[in-house]
Amino acid sequence: MVLVCEWCSSENVKSVSGTVYWELPDGSRAIEITETPAFDCPDCSMVYQSEATIKEIEDQLFLIDSKKVGKIITFKELMSIPRLLKRNYFDFS
Template identity: 40%
Template sequence: MWCDNTEVKETTKDCYWILPDGTDAVHILEIPAFTCVNCGSYLSDEMNHDIDMSLYARELPKGKKEFTYKELMSAQYKNIFALKQSES
C-alpha cells in the first residue's frame, strides 16, 4: 500500500488516539494493521477513518482510557436525541 513491497502482512497495532473534542487521549489496543519490512507497521486510511468516526459516534467504555478495537466497535452508538432533550 505504501511502497512496492508485495510482502505486506496483516497484524495488529496499539495506538494512542486523541478524542474528537481534543480534551484527552485513549489507548486503543489490537487495531487491525499492516506491517511491511520497508514501511514498518501502519493503519490503512479506512481504518483511521473508522476509528475517528467510532470515537465520535459511540459511547466509550466508562472510566477507561485503554480498550481494544473490538470493544470500541461493539460499543453502543450515542443517543444524540436523549442529549438534546436533557439540555432543554
C-alpha cells in the same frame, strides 16, 4: 487479493494487529487502542493502519459517548460501544 504496502508498494506486507494512540474528538485526552488491525511491511519497516480502519476509529469515537471510554480499550471493545447516531452525518467524503 494481493496486499501492497501503501508506503513502498512492496507485496511483502502482512496483516497484523497492534496498539495505537488516539486523541478523542473533543481534544480532552488520548486513549490507547490495543489489538488494532494494521499492516506490517518488513521491506520499509512501516507498521500502519488502512484508511478504512482509521475512518472506522474516527467515526466511532465521534459517534459514541467518549466519557465511557477508559484510558485503554481493545479495538473490538471500542467498535462494540453503542453509537448515539447511526452514522457520521458530518462526513461529506
